[in-house]
Structures are given as structure tokens and as C-alpha cells.
Amino acid sequence: MKTSHRKKIKLALRYIAVVALTILFLFPIYWLFMISFKTANEIYAYPPVWWPETLQLSNYRVLFEDGDAATVGNSLIVAGVSTIFAMILGTICAYSLARFKTGGEHLANWIISQRMIPPIAIVFPVFLLYVWFGMVDTYFGLILLYTAFNLPYVIWMMRGYIMDIPISLEQAALVDGYTRWQVVWKVVFPMCRAGLFATAIFTFVFAWNDFIFALVLTRTDVATYTVQVTHYFGGQSNFWGKISAMSVLGTLPIFFIVAFMQKYLVRGISLGAVKG
């Protein structure tokens, strides 16, 4: 009786803590959304306006009328396509490393070490190279760069997931009459589906959030939303309405992706954690 009482109190305290933390983390997002619906007066009002009088959409309308919103589309294209490329290529490389021990024991370590290069260290050489090849401000240029930059991460993660698959599952399929490629498709992919999705999400988010590469390697044609936002910080004044509306547009895709993939994301991350 007494212990169950104590348990209830414990549980209640835990819920309170969870709610408090959630508010703490959600508050900036709430604030961002609210600003995007406010008029200029409401934005600068003191005391702050918690809930705008009307949820007016003029900040968004401006973005769409001026074509600025297309930069979100650019982000979607470069992040999406580079994620697909990195996942396909990376998974194949990872399979080769995991199962054929390609390059010996240490190649995998070398590959992941490539991921530790700070972008700023390579962005200017890459820029010069891109100028030479005429790839600045093209989809192809950004996609290539994001694919290359994400490849080590994908290879490393997928190698871990693949090594966790009991090898006899693959061997049984080989004996049953499947080719290696079929084994990868019919056994490896389904066996590490959660890992694939989790890795793809992280890869996508990296490309989505990137600023430095996009800043240096784009002009107007394929500028991503992260670059576009910076244009609203002016010398005299900042366009907070536009900044917040653009930020909301940039947040929504990630929000939906994570919401839909939550199941895989959680399972994929915990799979990786067990492996260490």
C-alpha cells in the first residue's frame, strides 16, 4: 500500500518534469511560429504579444509572391537527391566493407575520419574547383558535394547495421539460388530497414541544415533556404516577419519527416547504440 503510494508520487513527479522540459524545448518553436503570424507592430510590442490578434499570413504571402519560397524547394531537391545517392552508394560500399572486408580492417576507420573534416577547411578549394568546372550555382554541384560529404557517415552507419545481420541469413539465400545483388535487395535491405531510414533522415537533415557550402557555392539559381534567410538581415533593420516565416517553411519538412519516420528513427538509433 505504502510502496504503491510512493510509486504514484514518483510517477507524478516524472510527468511534471517531462512537461516542464517539453515546454522548455518547444517554446522557441512556438515563438518562431507566432512571430511569423504577427504584424510588425506586434513583433516589437512590449510587453510581448503571446498570441497575435489575427493569424495574418502576409509574411508568407510576400515570400511566395517574391519567389523566395522557391529556395525551400531548392533545399528539398538538393537534400533529397543527395540523400538518395548517398544512401544507395553508401550502402553498397558498406556491404562490401562488412562482408568482403574490402580494404582490410582499417579502411572503414579511415572513411569515417573523413567525416571529421570541418566544412570550412574544404569549402574554398571546392569553390575554386567548381568555378573551374562551371558547377557553381547548379543543382548538380550541391548534390555532388552533399553526397560526397555524407557518404562516410552513411558507410559507417550502414556497415554497423549490416554486420549485425546474422551472416547465415545471407548464406541461406545464396544457397537457395539468389545472386549477391538479390541478397542485398531481398535480405540486407529488409533486415536493416530501420537503420536505413534512420541513417537517411540524419543524412537529409545534414544537407537540409547546411549553410556554409550553400553560401559559398550558390548564387541565385539554386540558393537554399538557409542562405535566403540571411538576406533578410539588413544593415538598417531586420525583417523579422520574413525571417520567421522562412524559418517556419524550413522547419516544416523536417517536422513531417520525423513525425512519419519516428518508429524507424527510434529503432534505428537504438540498434546503432547496441552495436556501439
Place this chain on the structure above:
Amino acid sequence: MADLKINSLHKYYGSMHAVKGVDLEIPKGEFTVLVGQSGCGKSTLLRTIAGLEEIDEGSIEIDGEVVNDVAPKDRDIAMVFQNYALYPYMTVFDNIAFGLRARKTPKVEIEEKVAEASRMLSIDHLLERYPRQLSGGQLQRVAIGRAIVRQARIYLFDEPLSNLDAQLRDEMRGEIKRLHRELGKTMIYVTHDQIEAMTMADRIVLLRDGKIEQQGSPLDLYERPATKYVAGFLGSPSMNFIDGMVTENKVTINNSNHSLDIPEQIKNKLTSHANKAIIVGIRPEHFSRADIANHQQYSKLSVNIELVQPTGSRSYVTFRLGQNPAVAELRPQDLLGHNTTIELSVDMSRVIYIDPITEMTI
């Protein structure tokens, strides 16, 4: 014609020499058991047959065709793995049909064959389930179903029963034997369990440290082991090895006043070992109570009982012969009373003699 022929096969894992020159011929339709201690290279040998491991030397022929460089999928082999190797994201039906689909079998035929195989294994009511919803024994049946549903030239089993509990293992042993009889296919079965080997095999191939120690029918190996290792490996409880010395008509047991009479028919076999050390191998069941067996082929011993282990139908009695511990298998009624000293006879016609230097039987 031999269905499978292996010629001086060698396999290395790095510097580790796992298979050290194996020659083996397996006729069509035979049930061969590869048996040996864990780590002796049984699985490796099986996997080279399947094409899952490359070989470093030698050759493997199936139906007269050298398959060294043939991919596993083209060898026409079916294999049951130790840990079942079932796909968790597929139903039992799909797991069993998996190999048929690789060969582009028509849908109707797949359904017929899966139905037939699952009926043979009494898993036809489980076809819609997923592997996680099955017990160990059911998983094992599905794994076997996956192999037998296909028309393969050779069926390989790698310790398929080692994850099951004892009772289920007994049951499945019989089941696999029955399948072999019904299908009449060449089967190669790997196990470390000598009872499985003895009960299931048409032929046993006993491996030791990457080499074949002896092969033959189960009774052949049991009654006429070529080496001390084989003699000790087969049989439970295992054979007693007694150190002794050959003198004229007897083997005197070291450090004791016991001796065993050598029967007439064996005498000339042992002449070359006269006055030399010898190991006498006696199976526990070849001891009996002295008063029961009173014949010239029996040799009498009087021993001090150290331990009695009744199992119901038989009782195992532990005692010493010289320095060597020994076990005799007696009928429970032979042990009435609490005598610590007991008269035993040894059936000398069944005893084997081992050269202690070469460890070969004489």
C-alpha cells in the same frame, strides 16, 4: 557413381589450417554424418561443399563435375543452418517458398510444393505465422521445410538440432531419418553429438582436427575403431582405457594384481607386443556379473565399487583398475546388497587392444 567426391581438400582461415587434406566419397542417396568435436572443421567442410567458403587446395565434384568455382546458387544444394536462418519479416509460407521463388517457379507449383513439404513436417497450420510466433521446434521444422521443398542434388544439415531440448531432439532425429527414407536424397549431416551420429547415419565420417580419423557404418566404427580416439569418441559412457602389459597369455594391469586372460584367437595378434605396454579398451556394457557369465571368453576381476549411478534400466558402477578409473554398465539386480567388493567378468572377445605409442588399435 559417387554423388559427391572430395579430393585432398585443404582450407585455411589466414594461418589457421581448418581442413587438412580430406578425401571423401559419398554415394547417391546415402545419409552421411560428419561428426567430431567442436572446432574440428565439420562446418567448414560442409560450407565448402555448399560453396560458401572458397577452398585453398583440392577439388569438389558433384555428379562428376568439378564445382570448385561454381557459385553456391548454381550448385543445386539445399542447406539447413544451425540457427535456422529464417527471415523474420516473412511468413512461414514465404520463408519456405523463398528458394522456389529464386528459381522462378510458377505460383501454383510453389503453393503445391509448400503445402506438401509443410504437410510432411506437420507445420501446415503455421504457414501464415511469422518466425517470432513459433517455438524452437517449429522453427526447426520450418528451416528443414525450406530445404526439402526444393529438388536439390544434395541436402546439407549443420547441427540442426543443437538448439533444441533433449526430448525434441529425439523426436526430430527420427523425423529427419524418415524424411531421408521418403525422399531418398543424398544428405550430409553435421553434428558433434555421437548419439545423433550413431542413430542417424548410414555412414559416419569422424573428423578430428581437420582430418578424417575414420569412416564407416556406425557399428563398424563402434566395434572396430581404428584408433583410441574413435574408440573413446563413440559410446556413452565412453570406453574404459586400462594401462597394462602383455605377458604370455595375459594382460597384467599396471599397479594392481589384476590381469585379463587373452583369448586364443587374439593371441597371435599380440605376439609382436609381448612384454610391451598396451592399452586395453573395454566398453562399460562388456562387463557383467561373474556368476552370470561363466565361459572361457570371459575374464574375471574382483573390484571395489566407488560409486553407483542407477538410471532405472541400467546402473553405472565406478571402480578402479590399477590407476585407471573404470565404469561398468550392469543390470540393477546385479547390485543387490551393499557389497563394496564385486566380482565382474569381462567379455574378452569384445575388448580392443591399443598400441600406447601410435594410439592405433591392434
